[in-house]
Amino acid sequence: MPPAPSGYQKLVVSLLAFLQFTIILDFMILSPLGPILMPQLGISARQFGLVVSAYVFSAGITGIPAAGFADKFDRKRLLVGFYAGFLVGTFLCGIAPNYPFLLGARVVAGLLGGVMGSISFAMVADLFTTWAPGLRKSRRRGHDCRKVHAMPPRRRWRSIL
Numbered sequence: 001m002p003p004a005p006s007g008y009q010k011l012v013v014s015l016l017a018f019l020q021f022t023i024i025l026d027f028m029i030l031s032p033l034g035p036i037l038m039p040q041l042g043i044s045a046r047q048f049g050l051v052v053s054a055y056v057f058s059a060g061i062t063g064i065p066a067a068g069f070a071d072k073f074d075r076k077r078l079l080v081g082f083y084a085g086f087l088v089g090t091f092l093c094g095i096a097p098n099y100p101f102l103l104g105a106r107v108v109a110g111l112l113g114g115v116m117g118s119i120s121f122a123m124v125a126d127l128f129t130t131w132a133p134g135l136r137k138s139r140r141r142g143h144d145c146r147k148v149h150a151m152p153p154r155r156r157w158r159s160i161l
Contacts (some may be wrong), residue, residue, distance in 0.1 A: 009128065013124060014126075015077070019116060020116075020117065030051065051102055055110035060114065062112075062114045063114055066118065072079060075126070086112040091114070
């Protein structure tokens with residue numbers, strides 16, 4: 001059985017979960033606002049679709065270059081910097097007076113928010129040592145396999161089922 005997570009590990013995972021929640025909330029909140037934003041900004045359904053899609057496309061474009069440089073920096077500082085920029089992009093979305101401004105703000109939020117998920121996963125992987133529980137589980141699974149094959153055929157089927 002793996003050791004219980006420490007208080008620090010619980011705190012970090014809780015903070016990362018909160019950050020992920022805010023990213024997902026920012027991504028999802030725009031779609032239901034379509035009926036309000038389209039008449040208010042005077043945009044068409046096609047333009048609104050581009051605003052919604054701009055976040056996803058910019059997040060995908062950022063992921064490829066970020067894979068090359070993200071490991072060269074401290075992950076905590078990188079996450080804080082990207083989250084600060086993401087908050088600025090989200091704030092700009094909230095005060096957008098017209099379509100081009102909103103589109104640009106969504107691109108900025110996507111560029112910065114898209115990378116934070118991978119940084120969060122890397123931080124969790126660094127936080128927990130996975131080899132020790134994995135080694136114990138593999139030894140237990142190997143023992144179970146040997147035990148099943150050592151049984152007489154009649155008992156083997158009952159223990160498997």
